Amino acid sequence: MAIGATDRKPVRWHIGVFLLPAALVYSAIMIIPLAATLYQAFFSKSWSFVGLQNFETLFTDPRLSASFWNALRNNTWFFIIHMLVQNPIGILLAALLSNPRLRLRGFYRTVFFVPTILSFVIVGFVWKLILSPTWGVSQGMLKSAGLGWLFQPWLGKEEYALTALSLISVWQFIGIPMMLIYAALLSIPDEVIEAAECDGITGWSQFWKIQLPLVLPAIGICSVLTFVGNFNAFDLVYAAQGAAAGPNYSTDLLGTLLYRTFFGYQLQLGDRAMGSTIAAVMFLIILTGVCIYLFLVQTRLRRYQF
Amino acid sequence: MTLHRKLMLATAFAALAAGAGSAFAQDVTLTIESWRTDDLTVWQDTLIPAFEAANPGIKVVFSPTAPTEYNAALNSKLDGGTAGDLITCRPFDASLDLFKAGRLAPLNDLPGMANFSDVAKSAWTTDDGATTFCVPMAAVIHGYIYNKDAFEQLGIEEPKTEAEFFAALDKIKADGTYIPLAMGTNDQWEAATMGYNNIGPNYWKGEEGRLALIAGTQKLTDEQWVAPYRQLAKWKDYLGDGFEAQTYSDSQNLFTLGRAAIYPAGSWEISGFNANATFGMGAFPPPVQNAGDTCYISDHTDIGIGMNAKTPHPGEARKFLDWVASAEFAGLFANALPGFFALSSAPVTLEDPLAQEFLSWRGECESTIRSTYAILSRGTPNLENDTWNASVQVIKGAETPEDAGARLQAGLDSWYKPGAM
Numbered sequence: 001m002a003i004g005a006t007d008r009k010p011v012r013w014h015i016g017v018f019l020l021p022a023a024l025v026y027s028a029i030m031i032i033p034l035a036a037t038l039y040q041a042f043f044s045k046s047w048s049f050v051g052l053q054n055f056e057t058l059f060t061d062p063r064l065s066a067s068f069w070n071a072l073r074n075n076t077w078f079f080i081i082h083m084l085v086q087n088p089i090g091i092l093l094a095a096l097l098s099n100p101r102l103r104l105r106g107f108y109r110t111v112f113f114v115p116t117i118l119s120f121v122i123v124g125f126v127w128k129l130i131l132s133p134t135w136g137v138s139q140g141m142l143k144s145a146g147l148g149w150l151f152q153p154w155l156g157k158e159e160y161a162l163t164a165l166s167l168i169s170v171w172q173f174i175g176i177p178m179m180l181i182y183a184a185l186l187s188i189p190d191e192v193i194e195a196a197e198c199d200g201i202t203g204w205s206q207f208w209k210i211q212l213p214l215v216l217p218a219i220g221i222c223s224v225l226t227f228v229g230n231f232n233a234f235d236l237v238y239a240a241q242g243a244a245a246g247p248n249y250s251t252d253l254l255g256t257l258l259y260r261t262f263f264g265y266q267l268q269l270g271d272r273a274m275g276s277t278i279a280a281v282m283f284l285i286i287l288t289g290v291c292i293y294l295f296l297v298q299t300r301l302r303r304y305q306f
Numbered sequence: 307m308t309l310h311r312k313l314m315l316a317t318a319f320a321a322l323a324a325g326a327g328s329a330f331a332q333d334v335t336l337t338i339e340s341w342r343t344d345d346l347t348v349w350q351d352t353l354i355p356a357f358e359a360a361n362p363g364i365k366v367v368f369s370p371t372a373p374t375e376y377n378a379a380l381n382s383k384l385d386g387g388t389a390g391d392l393i394t395c396r397p398f399d400a401s402l403d404l405f406k407a408g409r410l411a412p413l414n415d416l417p418g419m420a421n422f423s424d425v426a427k428s429a430w431t432t433d434d435g436a437t438t439f440c441v442p443m444a445a446v447i448h449g450y451i452y453n454k455d456a457f458e459q460l461g462i463e464e465p466k467t468e469a470e471f472f473a474a475l476d477k478i479k480a481d482g483t484y485i486p487l488a489m490g491t492n493d494q495w496e497a498a499t500m501g502y503n504n505i506g507p508n509y510w511k512g513e514e515g516r517l518a519l520i521a522g523t524q525k526l527t528d529e530q531w532v533a534p535y536r537q538l539a540k541w542k543d544y545l546g547d548g549f550e551a552q553t554y555s556d557s558q559n560l561f562t563l564g565r566a567a568i569y570p571a572g573s574w575e576i577s578g579f580n581a582n583a584t585f586g587m588g589a590f591p592p593p594v595q596n597a598g599d600t601c602y603i604s605d606h607t608d609i610g611i612g613m614n615a616k617t618p619h620p621g622e623a624r625k626f627l628d629w630v631a632s633a634e635f636a637g638l639f640a641n642a643l644p645g646f647f648a649l650s651s652a653p654v655t656l657e658d659p660l661a662q663e664f665l666s667w668r669g670e671c672e673s674t675i676r677s678t679y680a681i682l683s684r685g686t687p688n689l690e691n692d693t694w695n696a697s698v699q700v701i702k703g704a705e706t707p708e709d710a711g712a713r714l715q716a717g718l719d720s721w722y723k724p725g726a727m
Contacts, residue, residue, distance in 0.1 A: 133551055
């Protein structure tokens, strides 16, 4: 018995103690508000339990559902532009940066990454000025290249505003996929590359057949980060177009719709029940997207890893 | 030793301070809650000294909170019983809710209330018109500010009628030196506030139409409510290139830099324009349809002041409110803040010529407030916010005036039942 007692590992209290501060802070500022928001979605404005009625209103009320579907559609387009533009360009930049013959690599890396650390407010304001038909430089630059006829007040036209904003966001966040994929490319062992060269696989076919499959997990991570970031997006639209997400709600994302509904806007009073409902739906959308990635995509990607 | 001396000094100061405090103990101090942080110096240097000089024994402290936090901060102070004696009132529903909750005292029997018209009081009166709970303090007036040099150069007179207005715009456009109208649709609210609600009162005959809309006897699909959209649709050709992405501050800068001839304005622009523009400026009210028609202006109530129902000094607070209702206050306030006009019916002369021009329209035209602010923006969809959107769509040509009217009326009908409120 005495031997057994000495063999038993002592309870490792310090693990719990070390985790506690982070767990407390995280619960206080993330988990509890999130749970409270989800909880509130089941109550009316006057705090009586209404079950799923808020969700029913959101999806059936002709005006609210029109705003919601419009925001979701815009949000999806926002995401598609990011996937089609941000990730391929990120991969391309990473591939160029990892080219051993490239000079001034550190300089380029920094330059491409700098917009990512800028505040949304600065990015929104600067781009608004650049694209401004009144003072902006874009019109003059296009004219000097003989392309003056291409100029449009992009941010003010319903058909272009959302795409223009998406591209501004791509410009801002291009550094993140670039860095993640660059790191993944650097971590490919030289032996693999050398073996490929021995087999006569060089240049572009080496990139397509060896490097790209090996960085697919990093691309997957980028995609899921982009997905979460895009469906939570709010700041850039708010900074560039205001909470009314003009022109004619063409840049309205779920985030701006949530803001207007929850906090109210101008003379419109805030509705915390409906706001929480929209927040809950956003949470579900993001949760579904992340689950699809985790259970369907990532399990397959594992096969390429060492 | 040094510590000992410091302690003694502190004690001496404390005794002095206590003595000074007791010397003024009979004075009553009134605290004003406000969101007008910008006006702090005006209150401290001009308004409060004038009142204190005339009313010895009453001290007034102006204690503003940031505009975005004001409503929430005021509500929690009122709940906690720590709010000031005098409350600066937001127009319409925010203050009406406070009155209904018993936070603001009724002021019907305040003698100074006689100095105000019903329009001036409308923002702080119950829906049935029976009780007024804040003294109207300031309003902003809408119209057009123009570049005098441009008008002289092109030989244009201030337009009196709509036909003259568009003839002037055509002339400016043909000349090409100036952008005829400095307004953009990027920020949306200008199209409704400086567009629709600026020109509209001439069509719907000011208060008559506004009240009929609330009573349900007129609809937004009626001619007098659609016609302003028809005029707005014509504005498109006179706005600057790329007006779709032109922001509010772009428009202000275009005008003050002398690149635009006419600016659809609110009077709050006056002090900013005076500081930035290097040319002479004039102003004219929204032109009427036919020469000789009665003109109507949007004279929109913006700031009021009421009394905390739980104030320990109701007598002194009422004295102050009565002074706010006086002609003396009206003159001091409007001169200190050109562009914010006191609402009192007492005649006031302003030193700023542009502000005086705006103010003079009160004598020539009938005043009204923005049609969407009272009662009609209580529900969802919100009529004011929808009007922003509709005005922009109409200016861009993306929606016909008739469709815009029908859409707004349908939105209003979905929650507003005339007479039920």
